[in-house]
Amino acid sequence: MTQSAAVPSLQEDVIRARALDRSYTRGRAYYENGDVFSVTWRDGRLTAKVQGSQSEPYLVQVDFEGNDITGAYCTCPYDWGGDCKHIVAALLFMLHKPEQVDCRPSLADLFTPLNREQLVTLLLELAEDVPEILEPLERIASRLSTRGTASPASSAQPQPPVDLDLLRQQIRANVRAAVQTGHGDDWYDDEFYDSDLEAALTPALERGQALLDAGQARSALVLLETAAQAWDDGIDSLDEYVVEAFEDFAEEFTYPLAELWSEALLSADLTPEERKDWAEKLEEYAESLYGGVSLEMAATAAQQGWDYPPLVAAMQGNITSKGAWEGEVPDYADSLAEIRLRILDQRGQHQEYLNLAQAEGQVMSYLHMLIRLNQIDKAVNEAMEMLTMPDDFLAVARKMAEHGFDEQALSLAKYALTLDETQGKGALAEWLRDQAQASGQMDLALQAAQCALDEHPNLENYRAIQKVTGKQWEQLRPAALDAVARGSSAEDKVAVYLYEKMYPQAMEIVDNTSWYYNITPVIEAVKTEYPEWAFEQCRKRAEGIMDAGRSKDYATAAEWLCLGRDILCAAEMQSAWESYLSHLLKIHHRKYALVPLLKNLQQ
Secondary structure, eight states: OBOGGGSOOOOHHHHHHTBOHHHHHHHHHHHHTTOEEEEEEETTEEEEEEOOSSSSOEEEEEEEETTEEEEEEESSOOOSSBOOHHHHHHHHHHHHOGGGSEEEOOHHHHHTTSOHHHHHHHHHHHHHHOGGGHHHHHHHHHHHHHHTTOOGGGTTSOOOOOOHHHHHHHHHHHHHHHOOOOSTTOTTSHHHHTOOGGGGGHHHHHHHHHHHHTTOHHHHHHHHHHHHHHHHHHHHTSOHHHHHHTGGGHHHHHHHHHHHHHHHHHHSOOOHHHHHHHHHHHHHHHHHSTTGGGGHHHHHHHHHTTTOHHHHHHHTTOOOTTTTOSSSOOTTHHHHHHHHHHHHHHHTOHHHHHHHHHHTTOHHHHHHHHHHTTOHHHHHHHHHHHOOOHHHHHHHHHHHHHTTOHHHHHHHHHHHTTOSOOTTHHHHHHHHHHHHHHTTOHHHHHHHHHHHHHHSOSHHHHHHHHHHHGGGHHHHHHHHHHHHHTOSOHHHHHHHHHHTTOHHHHHHHHHTSSSOSOOHHHHHHHTTTOHHHHHHHHHHHHHHHHHTTOGGGHHHHHHHHHHHHHHHHHTTOHHHHHHHHHHHHHHTTTOTTTHHHHHTTOO
């Protein structure tokens, strides 16, 4: 079942901006060649398979919140920055062929009607059909059993004791299982880079967090130390070349452990002697553990506790350039500050929260807390004083609107439009335009709409300003078209020109672009008035495949030729088509995979 309305709305310039030029170009080629398949949309997640250079297709997963991408993953080994070509190809498929995306119900909707017996049957059959899922199922079942059946409302209830011996075995096994060495242990194989050592600690992190949420910080400390020791044992069991290969990333693997350990230390009511013992122990781990450097943060949390003099002074409002630190500020200062702020919030110490956030430069946390405390005028003034980037202003304005301070949100966003900084201004202007229009402030909506079009001259913003202007549109239309003409994206310009039926302008852009990718909508729009031009676009794409001898793409070439044939015949130019097809059959008569496809195009 397909249901394009459920698929997010995404602009091509967003896809382009997320990838390096080479990745975007190659991803576009994958999409054009039909290498994207099994495209599915379910509950905020797009999944797809993309046939790459290997025999097995790569798996792509892109997570969305509304129309915004929150995460994108691919099983390929790409690690050069931005989205890989396979992610680009999948997103282009979703953009241009939303009707071919298989929209499925969320798993919650799918499983909720099933009774216990049906769910058990489902899991057993799944384990039988997919043996590699056995270990993840066991891990999840073990995790759920430690949580019991408590509802979210009862999360503060004591957690069942954790079997530490079982946890040790599980982490050791996970470390070994996380390393994918491919064929012949060749560390240049793609499989090697699919290794996920960090995931080995996931069971401990989840159970440790559950203990913290239940107020059992001391139990969490015992669990985390057990996890660290098991991690070290697991690393010792790996081949030396594997350990060396990942050594540069080892600190990243253990950083989540360090963060949770720091939070447990600061949440537990420890005596000075206990804190000293933990600090010494963690300093040893920092030196001896694989990736243990990250645990310096936890050692610092144990040493300082909550009575570290600079910290106390900062929470009391005595703010200096050093913040909550006496000597050199460490790299993990922001992470430790965020942990402290989270604990202060849980304890209801909001003034201390505000003071520490200011001292540690946690500007967004500081402003969001002011909004939560209904100190809205101060939040507006402080935002104007502290913020410089439009996207930060947008985040604060949205938070104000979420808490019912609509007028202040609009005022703050309007102020941010005057900033010289352009990065993020387009998104800010689009949000302000829609909010102002919804509240009936049409002058402000028009101002924001003009800014949005200047920053992102695409069809969406063009139509939005047309809607805002109403009867003034014909007067303002030339300026809006000028803004579009100044844009850098050929496809955005063409989309607007097609919308306005300015076909010659759209065709000129296509002709002046070395390879215009999204050509089909242009062909469909102009084919009646300009059939020869439309046919020429089909011909170029078909011949590009046929002349190169790309046999696996001959079917695509035939599709282009079929479209071109229909265009010429509809324009009563059938003789021109027959002559052209005869020419193709003559020059490609040795391509036995192509000839039957060409003959099928005969009238």
